[in-house]
Amino acid sequence: MNLTISxxxxxxxxxxVSKAIPSKSALPILENFLFVLKDGILTITASDSELTLxxxxxxxxxxxxxxxxxxxxxxxDLLKExxxxxxxxxxxxxxSFECSWASGNSALPYFPAEDYPEIKSTGxxxxxxxxPAESLIAGIQSTIYATADDEIRPAMNGxxxxxxxGSTTLVASDSHKLICYTTKDVEASEKxxxxxxxxxxxxxxxxxxxxxxxxxxxxxxxSAQFTFGNTTMICRLVVGKYPKYRDVIPTNNANVLQIDxxxxxxxxxxxxxxxxxxxNHIKFTLNEGQLExxxxxxxxxxxxxxxxxxxxxxxxxxxxxxxxxxxxxxxNMSCNSLVIKxxxxxxxALILPAQExxxxxKVCGILMPIMIQ
Numbered sequence: 001m002n003l004t005i006s007x008x009x010x011x012x013x014x015x016x017v018s019k020a021i022p023s024k025s026a027l028p029i030l031e032n033f034l035f036v037l038k039d040g041i042l043t044i045t046a047s048d049s050e051l052t053l054x055x056x057x058x059x060x061x062x063x064x065x066x067x068x069x070x071x072x073x074x075x076x077d078l079l080k081e082x083x084x085x086x087x088x089x090x091x092x093x094x095x096s097f098e099c100s101w102a103s104g105n106s107a108l109p110y111f112p113a114e115d116y117p118e119i120k121s122t123g124x125x126x127x128x129x130x131x132p133a134e135s136l137i138a139g140i141q142s143t144i145y146a147t148a149d150d151e152i153r154p155a156m157n158g159x160x161x162x163x164x165x166g167s168t169t170l171v172a173s174d175s176h177k178l179i180c181y182t183t184k185d186v187e188a189s190e191k192x193x194x195x196x197x198x199x200x201x202x203x204x205x206x207x208x209x210x211x212x213x214x215x216x217x218x219x220x221x222x223s224a225q226f227t228f229g230n231t232t233m234i235c236r237l238v239v240g241k242y243p244k245y246r247d248v249i250p251t252n253n254a255n256v257l258q259i260d261x262x263x264x265x266x267x268x269x270x271x272x273x274x275x276x277x278x279x280n281h282i283k284f285t286l287n288e289g290q291l292e293x294x295x296x297x298x299x300x301x302x303x304x305x306x307x308x309x310x311x312x313x314x315x316x317x318x319x320x321x322x323x324x325x326x327x328x329x330x331x332n333m334s335c336n337s338l339v340i341k342x343x344x345x346x347x348x349a350l351i352l353p354a355q356e357x358x359x360x361x362k363v364c365g366i367l368m369p370i371m372i373q
Contacts, residue, residue, distance in 0.1 A: 001037050002090045009057055010042075010087070011079040014072075016231065017046040017053035021072045025049075027117065029360050032069040034116045035089075037062060045119065046072065051200050052119050052234040053207070060086055067113035068097065074108055075099075076195070121234050122225050126218040129163065132185045133212040133228060139170040139181040140205045140361045145328050147198045148174035155240035158195040162189035162242075171245050177325050178245060178366040179332075194219050195238035204233055230365040232268030249366060250350045253341035255314025257286060258354055261338045265330040267306050270298045271295045272323035274304035280324045283372050284318045286342070295323070319345045320372035345369060 014033060022030055025048065034045040043056040068091060079087075082101055091097045091110065099106045102216040140159065148156035160171040168186040172179050196204075204226055208215065218228040219237065226233040268282065275282055275295035289312060294305035319342060330338075335353035342349050348368050353361030 001035065001066030001068055001097070002088075003037055003042060003059045004061045004086050004088045005042065005057070005059045005240060006084065007079055007082045007087045008084040011076070011120055013044055013055050013057050014079065015074050015206050017044055017055055018072060018076060019207065020046040020048055020053040022048040029069060029115045029117070031072055032116070033072050033075065034067065034069050034113060034229040036067040036113070037065050039065070042355060045116075047119060049117065050236050051203065051286055053126035053231070054119075054234075055231040055317065057230060061355070063090075066091065068110040069116050070097070070110050071108065073112045078106055078108075111113070115300040119234060120223070122218045122220045122223050126220045126225075127188070127190070128193075129186060129188050129219075131168075131215045132183075132215055133208050133215050135183045135185045136215050137208055138362070139183065140201050142172050142332050143172035144182040144198055144201055144205070145332065146174055146179040146365075147179050150174075153240070154238055155195055155242050158197040159201050160195050160242040160245070161193055161289065162177045165190070171242070173243070173245065176258045176322070176368050177329060178248065179329065180245070180364050181250075182362050182364075186262045192219075193242070194224060195240065195242055196224065197235070197238050200233065205219055207231065207233075248348070249364075250341065250348055252341060253343045253347075253350055255286070255317055255342040256312070257314075257340045257342070258311040258337060259291065259308075259340070261330055261333060261335055263308060264338075265327060267293055267308055268323055268327055268330070271304045271306055272327070274302040275323055279370075280322050281320055281370055281372065282323045282326070284317070284319050284321065286312050286314070286319075288316075317342055317345065318372070319349070320370040321349075321367060322370055325367055329365040329367060333361060333363050333365075345372075 036043045040059055040062045041056050042059050045054045085102055088100045096107055097107055097110050143159050147366055150156045162169045167182055167184045170181040212228045218225040224235055224237055272282055272291045272295055276297040282295045291310045292307045296303040335357040337354035339352045339354050340349050348366045351365040
């Protein structure tokens with residue numbers, strides 16, 4: 001292998017795919033980048049066997065084609081210390097290569113590309129969907145925080161992609177809260193679904209650049225492939241059946257609160273300072289035209305309450321919530337005004353954008369209450 005490439009371009013490519021490099025692996029070869037040079041194109045692969053990232057870039061000049069596995073940490077550490085300049089990568093023996101730049105060079109070991117495991121992608125029966133990048137990032141951002149860490153129910157540890165010909169909904173839940181992000185920008189040819197684990201979802205969100213318009217998704221029953229620009233991500237899907245989330249969305253909560261989202265968020269944050277640090281419990285007391293939010297920690301003699309004006313139609317109601325869950329939901333919505341619909345103190349509250357913003361805000365949430373004394 002013999003090539004010349006910009007150090008900055010190479011470092012950026014390595015940093016993107018390095019998110020798939022395991023910190024420790026039963027297969028030491030996976031702690032390396034796989035470099036494949038062919039016809040002036042360098043393809044770089046990183047994998048932890050569950051998640052694979054691959055990108056390609058043009059080299060400035062190419063000599064002999066070839067493929068080698070390069071130690072990930074050593075290569076990235078070296079490139080981070082180099083200013084932007086052309087660097088030359090050339091194999092000099094059966095086990096080492098030379099990385100040279102204007103004022104010096106470094107000798108590093110490499111391993112045979114044949115030792116790198118074969119990366120399996122989706123099967124021939126995979127369904128193909130084109131997902132606008134902006135909507136995909138927004139959907140992951142709006143739901144990923146609501147995923148669970150549940151060893152017994154692994155399906156809850158990911159984001160559920162529920163695709164229909166008319167719309168697509170991304171869903172996440174940890175049993176305390178449930179978040180749905182719905183977009184009409186994606187039109188699947190048929191009803192289909194898959195569960196994307198939170199780790200690859202987070203990686204995907206972080207590596208999709210602002211210059212990307214669409215992400216092509218191919219998925220079957222076990223794997224998904226996301227392709228955008230010169231980058232491909234392949235990952236295993238979570239196997240399991242996602243709960244029927246539509247069945248738990250309240251449809252007849254008659255007590256309706258309409259309030260400014262930022263006002264409510266700021267008030268909850270202020271009052272929650274005096275909540276018990278273990279439980280984070282806060283209390284809503286709702287009456288016509290007024291919402292009182294209170295919290296207390298008897299162990300440290302702390303207490304706080306704040307009254308704010310609001311538009312409330314319904315019975316007088318006292319209900320408790322975990323403040324951290326509520327602030328997460330409010331902070332991840334973008335609407336100016338929202339509606340919270342209550343049934344009673346024991347049943348879930350439905351959080352929606354106000355009617356005038358329902359078309360632009362694609363997120364809704366369900367939050368379970370807590371028992372208050």
